[in-house]
Amino acid sequence: MNRRTSRILLMLLIAGVLSAFAALMAIYPSAALSSAVRGLSIWWDVLFPSLLPFFIISEALLGFGIVHFIGALLDPVMRPLFRVPGIGGFVVAMGYASGYPVGAKLTTRLRADRLVTREEGERLIAFTSTSDPIFLIGAVAVGFFGNAGLALILAVAHYGAGLTIGILMRYHAPASPMTPSPGDMRQFDSPLFRRAFRAMHRARQQDGRPLGTLLREALGSSLRLMTVVGGLVVFFSVLMELLACIGVMNMIDRLLQSALALFHLSPALASAFSGGLFEVTLGAKGAGAANVAGLRSQVVAAAWILSWAGLSVHAQIASIMNECDMRYLPFLAARVLHSLLAAAAAYFLFPLLAPYAEEAAVWIPSQVWAQAYSPWETAWHSLRGGFWTLLTVCCLLLAASLLIVAWRRLRT
Numbered sequence: 001m002n003r004r005t006s007r008i009l010l011m012l013l014i015a016g017v018l019s020a021f022a023a024l025m026a027i028y029p030s031a032a033l034s035s036a037v038r039g040l041s042i043w044w045d046v047l048f049p050s051l052l053p054f055f056i057i058s059e060a061l062l063g064f065g066i067v068h069f070i071g072a073l074l075d076p077v078m079r080p081l082f083r084v085p086g087i088g089g090f091v092v093a094m095g096y097a098s099g100y101p102v103g104a105k106l107t108t109r110l111r112a113d114r115l116v117t118r119e120e121g122e123r124l125i126a127f128t129s130t131s132d133p134i135f136l137i138g139a140v141a142v143g144f145f146g147n148a149g150l151a152l153i154l155a156v157a158h159y160g161a162g163l164t165i166g167i168l169m170r171y172h173a174p175a176s177p178m179t180p181s182p183g184d185m186r187q188f189d190s191p192l193f194r195r196a197f198r199a200m201h202r203a204r205q206q207d208g209r210p211l212g213t214l215l216r217e218a219l220g221s222s223l224r225l226m227t228v229v230g231g232l233v234v235f236f237s238v239l240m241e242l243l244a245c246i247g248v249m250n251m252i253d254r255l256l257q258s259a260l261a262l263f264h265l266s267p268a269l270a271s272a273f274s275g276g277l278f279e280v281t282l283g284a285k286g287a288g289a290a291n292v293a294g295l296r297s298q299v300v301a302a303a304w305i306l307s308w309a310g311l312s313v314h315a316q317i318a319s320i321m322n323e324c325d326m327r328y329l330p331f332l333a334a335r336v337l338h339s340l341l342a343a344a345a346a347y348f349l350f351p352l353l354a355p356y357a358e359e360a361a362v363w364i365p366s367q368v369w370a371q372a373y374s375p376w377e378t379a380w381h382s383l384r385g386g387f388w389t390l391l392t393v394c395c396l397l398l399a400a401s402l403l404i405v406a407w408r409r410l411r412t
Helices: 003-027 029-064 066-082 088-098 102-112 118-128 133-144 150-171 192-207 211-245 248-262 267-278 280-289 295-308 310-321 328-362 375-411
Strands: none
Touching: 003 029, 003 211, 029 066, 029 088, 029 102, 029 192, 029 211, 029 375, 066 088, 066 118, 066 150, 066 192, 066 375, 088 102, 088 118, 088 150, 088 375, 102 118, 102 310, 118 150, 118 328, 133 150, 133 280, 133 295, 133 375, 150 295, 150 328, 192 375, 211 248, 211 267, 211 310, 248 267, 267 280, 267 295, 267 310, 280 295, 280 310, 295 328, 310 328
């Protein structure tokens, strides 16, 4: 089968699927409408206010050269640990602070500017597409489970497995060349912060856009991306409802019940896994509601769902990656491995960390898990929680970078 025939068959398949989707919408109009409104509400009340500020801020920071400043500081730790340039450290921090799909958006922008290679971009997206702390703590641990202390287990399993994926992905395309460091970045006798300021100055000069133009373009690109995200959220909300109407979701549940029995997990979690297969919020909510399964199994399911992220997020990230030459399959493989590692980590960490859940809940700031009653409050909580997460991750990476620089100077 040649490429032309394959392309024609793919187009026919897509046309057939879309025709079936349209037919189901005509057969079940009320279900399609209610699910579309529900998806639109999730986008407007939760995703739009929580993601848009981070999209705008990250675009502005790239234009101002702040990202290059951070990248120069983190270059000594990012290259040996993850095989990505130091500028990827900002993507790591922002991805962990704001959640998916911000990491994919930033990586695509770096690839478009030729600041990372295709393989480096695929490595970055693989481990920076994680849940944000506000959702993990506020929505999942507090909202769905009613236990803020479970955030400790979920966070260690989810983010720990994510970092493990980052280290493993350094072996993705091992023969591919890395983006070379600027000349002054290889001179370890030059102070690190001086190199960082030089990198920021060069980036600002190369960008050259006036402040007004920079902010206008950042806002425009962010709004376009949010429109795509909203469309995909509504699409998958309608798709899941229509599949439930024709009994497909029940078939998936029965298949999952057999699969869960192999791992000695309760069949009551089947609906949580089937929901999480498509949409992370529905899956995590189902895991929190499956009380008959036992708390340990519920936490394992939630860790898997958070790390898999749902096909809705997969579609968002694939649409973002489509703007450049990065491939989806490495990301898919990383999601599968991340979800399995996170579930296994949650299973083994539960008996070790569960006794400290109540003590851990005391240290969680109230603004992280406080309920937001309006999109404005959601935006404020996301910005505040994201800022502290961003600062924490950057400081940890910077400390590691400074230690590596000091060690190299001692050796020379």
